[in-house]
Structures are given as C-alpha cells and as structure tokens.
Amino acid sequence: MGTKFRAAVITLFLSSLLLPLVFSESNDGFVRVELKKFKLDENNRNADRLTRQILDSKIARGIVRLKNYQNMQYYGEISIGTPPQKFTMGFDTGSSNLWITSSKCYFYRACYYHSKYYARRSRTYKANGTYAMVGYGKDSISGKISQDNVLVGGLTIKNQDFIEATKLSGPEHKNTKYDGLLGLGFQEISSGRVVPIWYNMMNQGLVQNPVFSLWLNRNTEEEEGGQVVFGGIDPKHHKGDHTYVPVTRKGYWEFDMGDVSVNGKPIGVSGFSAMVDSGTSLLLGPTVVITMLNHAIGAEREDNPKCKSIVRMYGKTILNMLLVKEKPKKICPLIGLCRVDGKKSNNIRTFQCNTCELIVVWMESQYKRNHTEDCILNYIDQLCDSMPARQPSLVNCLQISSMPIVSFLIGGRNFTLSPKEYVLPIGGIACISGFSSFDIAPPLGPIWTLGNVFMGRYHTVFDHGKMKVGFADAA
Incomplete structure (x- = not known):
C-alpha cells in the first residue's frame, strides 16, 4: 500500500511539473512515449532524471537482454x-x-x-x-x-x-x-x-500481441549480446521487412525450406523441412547435405577407406541403376547393402547401408548436372573423405576470405551466409565449420536445425497467433 502511495505522489508531481507527457501503445506491442520540449533548469533537473527512469522501465517491459559467450x-x-x-x-x-x-x-x-x-x-x-x-x-x-x-x-x-x-x-x-x-x-x-x-x-x-522475437548479436566485444522481446518486435534490430513462412507442424518452429546453394548454384539435394532453434549453437543438417557443404567450403578431410571401398565395389552398379528409365525405388537393398525389410542388423551392416544411401543421393545430384561417369565417381570418392568423422569439422583459418557464399531458400528468398558468418574461430587457435551433421529419423526428420549461426545473421520473429516464422536482416 505504501508503494502505491509513493507512486501516486510521484505521478502527480511529474504531471504538474513536466507538461503534457503522453504514453500510447502501437500495433507493434511497444509502449511509445510522445514528448514535448520544455525549458530545463536546475529546479527540474532531478525530475527529468526520474522521468527517464520511468520511461526506460516502461519501454523495457517484456524485453530480456542477453549476454553472448x-x-x-x-x-x-x-x-x-x-x-x-x-x-x-x-x-x-x-x-x-x-x-x-x-x-x-x-x-x-x-x-x-x-x-x-x-x-x-x-x-x-x-x-x-x-x-x-x-x-x-x-x-x-x-x-x-x-x-x-x-x-x-x-x-x-x-x-x-x-x-x-x-x-x-x-x-x-x-x-x-x-x-x-x-x-x-x-x-x-x-x-x-x-x-x-x-x-x-x-x-x-x-503481452499485447502473441508474438516474440529474437536478436542475437555476433559481435562478442559489444556489451549487449542480444535481446528477446515478448509481445512485439524491436525495429532497431532488423533492416527491411521480414520474410514469413507458415509453421508446418506444431512442436518445433518448423517450416518448409527449399534449395541449399553454394555461390548461387544449388547443390541438388532439397525438399527438407527446417526448424529455427536458438538453443543450438551451429547450423545442423542431414549428413547427406552437410558432407557436400563442408566439402564445398574446403573443410579439412580425413581418409575414409571404408566409404571408398563401397564406392569402388558398388559405385558403377549404383550409377547404372540410376541411368535406367524406370530406376528402382530402393537400390541399396537390391545390391545387398541394406536389408529388404529396412532393419539394421549390426554396426557393419548399418554403416554399409547408410553409406550406400548417401552415395545414391550424391550420385543423383551429380547426374542431374549432366556430369560424366568418371566425374561423378571421382566426386563421390572425395565426399567419402568429407564425411563427418568428428564434429564439428575444422577449416583453415587462413582461407576464410576465399570460401564460398552459402544460401538457403526460404519463402522465395535466398538467405545467405558469408564465410565470416558460418566459420567460428575457437580460442584464437583454430576455426570450425558452422555446418554440422545431425540426423533425425522419420517421422520427425530428416530436418535442418537453423541455430545461432543463422539466427545471428537474421532477426527472427515467432508469430504464435498466425502460426508463422519471419526472418529479416539483423541490425
């Protein structure tokens, strides 16, 4: 009761001393403050300071400021x-x-x-x-x-x-x-x-609006690491309009994503869903695509003789089966590398089956580009060494400037990531790729997880009322 009384006295004091001071709420969920000039002298300097404190607390309602580690x-x-x-x-x-x-x-x-x-x-x-x-x-x-x-x-x-x-x-x-x-x-x-x-x-x-938004600052030297706004969008932290896509399945903030491209050229593997996840540091995707991405950006490779042996023994057979007019729906069971019933019997069989299925997708992507047989087999052989033996993959810090632009097609717009945005320096002694493989089994997967590597580049809006997610350039 005493607190309410003091607040009432302060409000009455300010309203009589300070002129017309109007609070208004706008459609974006923020409290706007309209101010008019008045002459500031020594007698009302303390009142001005108190007013700013009140206004700051009013605007900050629903906002959580983040630290960035x-x-x-x-x-x-x-x-x-x-x-x-x-x-x-x-x-x-x-x-x-x-x-x-x-x-x-x-x-x-x-x-x-x-x-x-x-x-x-x-x-x-x-x-x-x-x-x-x-x-x-x-x-x-x-x-x-x-x-x-x-x-x-x-x-x-x-x-x-x-x-x-x-x-x-x-x-x-x-x-x-x-x-x-x-x-x-x-x-x-x-x-x-x-x-x-x-x-x-x-x-x-x-909250006034069923919307919350996130801005993640990628500049580690600035004091404010980011911001969560409950009930609205802070226009200071984005440039231009948001591109919205509908939520396709309630659970995660999931939506349909199109092609993934490297320097403007689609890699040939698409049709996956994606979710935006502020609790994930990197950008995660199916192994089949992450292997191609990390190969394209020049991530360090390790010799993978097991994968290469499958390419040498079965590569031409798989390729020939892809060339026929009525190609079989399941190639790997036909050549004996996967069980017909789809079950996995042991670690060796699991590795052979998974690797075969990756090879089929890789070959299909290259075949669509009209590459020759030798080019396709040579490319698949190289991808074997780019398969993620360890997570995350290392990259050469000295080659960041020459790495390609990677883009993701969402809602008809290509959202690009530069090498400086998808490569993370670690402790000043190494660099890692921001692309890491994480396979989620059906029916939830396969799915992309757009973590902080992506969200740091793009301000994100989560519209619960209209069941959609929006992305705009972060500011």
Missing part, C-alpha cells in the same frame, strides 16, 4: 519465487519446458557449476511432484515438477510449472553459462504436459 551461448536473467531468486537462463525455441537446477541436485558434477532453486525459501512455491525428463541430444535433465511465480523481462507469470532438475546427465551441462533453460517451443513437445511459460504469458494477458 563466444557466439556459442546466449543467456539472460530471470527470477523465480518470492522473494525472487535470480538465475541465468538459455532462451530455447527448440524445446518447451522451463527447468532450473534444483537445490536437491547432489550427485552430478554439473550440479555444482550453477545457481540452484531453493523451494523452501519461496512463499509462493507449490509442490506438484510429477516426474519429468527432457532430452537434448546426448544430454538430458530430469526431476520433479514444481510451481512458482516467475519474473521474465518485467513480466510476472503466476503459478508457472517448471522442472526442478535433480539430474543433469551428459558432458555439456557443466560447460554452460546458464542455470537452466526457458523453452519457447509448442506445448506438443512439452514433457509432463506442462504449459510452457510463453503460453501463460499470453493466457494471463501479459
């Missing part, structure tokens, strides 16, 4: 509980759960690298007790679901369910700069059927 991790601050307990969080459009390291996380080394949530210290904590687990590739977290108030960018989300993580499995958790993740995907992929925090922002009327 080596262009690999982006994280911002939230609070949970009453009184608030502060945490640094990754804002992840590739998952849907909110989780935080629990004070009951004892038996995993990663537990001791992060701030922890203490339920008993919060007056607004409510127990749920349901067990939930979330997987992130080779890593996972698990624990019991709890409920508390969460403060994000000045917005208080009441009674938000989240996972108190007591188990942090996998090698990466101890290396992260954040204490947990705030998932911004759809509820369809939420573990434990938990309502995501973004849904509750909308349900509780905390």
Whole structure:
C-alpha cells in the first residue's frame, strides 16, 4: 500500500511539473512515449532524471537482454519465487519446458557449476511432484515438477510449472553459462504436459500481441549480446521487412525450406523441412547435405577407406541403376547393402547401408548436372573423405576470405551466409565449420536445425497467433 502511495505522489508531481507527457501503445506491442520540449533548469533537473527512469522501465517491459559467450551461448536473467531468486537462463525455441537446477541436485558434477532453486525459501512455491525428463541430444535433465511465480523481462507469470532438475546427465551441462533453460517451443513437445511459460504469458494477458522475437548479436566485444522481446518486435534490430513462412507442424518452429546453394548454384539435394532453434549453437543438417557443404567450403578431410571401398565395389552398379528409365525405388537393398525389410542388423551392416544411401543421393545430384561417369565417381570418392568423422569439422583459418557464399531458400528468398558468418574461430587457435551433421529419423526428420549461426545473421520473429516464422536482416 505504501508503494502505491509513493507512486501516486510521484505521478502527480511529474504531471504538474513536466507538461503534457503522453504514453500510447502501437500495433507493434511497444509502449511509445510522445514528448514535448520544455525549458530545463536546475529546479527540474532531478525530475527529468526520474522521468527517464520511468520511461526506460516502461519501454523495457517484456524485453530480456542477453549476454553472448563466444557466439556459442546466449543467456539472460530471470527470477523465480518470492522473494525472487535470480538465475541465468538459455532462451530455447527448440524445446518447451522451463527447468532450473534444483537445490536437491547432489550427485552430478554439473550440479555444482550453477545457481540452484531453493523451494523452501519461496512463499509462493507449490509442490506438484510429477516426474519429468527432457532430452537434448546426448544430454538430458530430469526431476520433479514444481510451481512458482516467475519474473521474465518485467513480466510476472503466476503459478508457472517448471522442472526442478535433480539430474543433469551428459558432458555439456557443466560447460554452460546458464542455470537452466526457458523453452519457447509448442506445448506438443512439452514433457509432463506442462504449459510452457510463453503460453501463460499470453493466457494471463501479459503481452499485447502473441508474438516474440529474437536478436542475437555476433559481435562478442559489444556489451549487449542480444535481446528477446515478448509481445512485439524491436525495429532497431532488423533492416527491411521480414520474410514469413507458415509453421508446418506444431512442436518445433518448423517450416518448409527449399534449395541449399553454394555461390548461387544449388547443390541438388532439397525438399527438407527446417526448424529455427536458438538453443543450438551451429547450423545442423542431414549428413547427406552437410558432407557436400563442408566439402564445398574446403573443410579439412580425413581418409575414409571404408566409404571408398563401397564406392569402388558398388559405385558403377549404383550409377547404372540410376541411368535406367524406370530406376528402382530402393537400390541399396537390391545390391545387398541394406536389408529388404529396412532393419539394421549390426554396426557393419548399418554403416554399409547408410553409406550406400548417401552415395545414391550424391550420385543423383551429380547426374542431374549432366556430369560424366568418371566425374561423378571421382566426386563421390572425395565426399567419402568429407564425411563427418568428428564434429564439428575444422577449416583453415587462413582461407576464410576465399570460401564460398552459402544460401538457403526460404519463402522465395535466398538467405545467405558469408564465410565470416558460418566459420567460428575457437580460442584464437583454430576455426570450425558452422555446418554440422545431425540426423533425425522419420517421422520427425530428416530436418535442418537453423541455430545461432543463422539466427545471428537474421532477426527472427515467432508469430504464435498466425502460426508463422519471419526472418529479416539483423541490425
């Protein structure tokens, strides 16, 4: 009650002293402030300073400012509980759960690298007790679901369910700069059927528009590493209009993507879906395409005799089967490298089958370009050495300026990445390709994951109301 009284007095004081000061809300979800000039003298200098503080807090509502760690991790601050307990969080459009390291996380080394949530210290904590687990590739977290108030960018989300993580499995958790993740995907992929925090922002009327946007700064020397805006778009951080594409499947922010090109020439493998994922540092894609991309940019290669032996033994046979008018739908089972029923029996058979299927796609892409048989077989032989033996692939730092432009066709526009944008220097001693292979099995895959390498170049809008994703040049 005392706080409300002081706020009322300040407002009355400013309104009588400062002239017409008008707040208005526009369609982009931001609070606009219209100002008129007045003569500033020593008597009202303090009032002017106080006014700026009020305006700054008004405009900043719904905005989370991010830190950037080596262009690999982006994280911002939230609070949970009453009184608030502060945490640094990754804002992840590739998952849907909110989780935080629990004070009951004892038996995993990663537990001791992060701030922890203490339920008993919060007056607004409510127990749920349901067990939930979330997987992130080779890593996972698990624990019991709890409920508390969460403060994000000045917005208080009441009674938000989240996972108190007591188990942090996998090698990466101890290396992260954040204490947990705030998932911004759809509820369809939420573990434990938990309502995501973004849904509750909308349900509780905390945002004017059902839209949020991300800007990731790739300049590591600047203080501000990025920005998440809940309820709108900050025009300062993009140039030109956004190109929008419809969400094709709720779960991830997934859409259809067209050709991938190198220096303006399509590589000949397309038709994959893509999702935009702020929780992934690199740009991930199916091995069949990533191998071709890393070969095209000149990533370092390693001799792959197993792959080459398959090319030498079966290459001409596969190519001849592709040349017939009615080519078979499944070539690899016909030549005995894959089982007819599609099952994989052992590691050797799995490698042979997977490699054969890659070779078929590579040959088809080259055949469409009317290359000769010798050219095709020689190219496939080279691709064998570009297959990702280790992740990510190394590139020569001295050759970045001569590497090609890579582009992705989305919504009729080619979104380009220059070598300086897709090559990442690591510790000043090495450089890695921003393209890394990650195969997701059907029915969810195969799919591209456009992570921070892409999002750092393009400001991204997530329109939940109209079920679409938009990209514009970042500013």
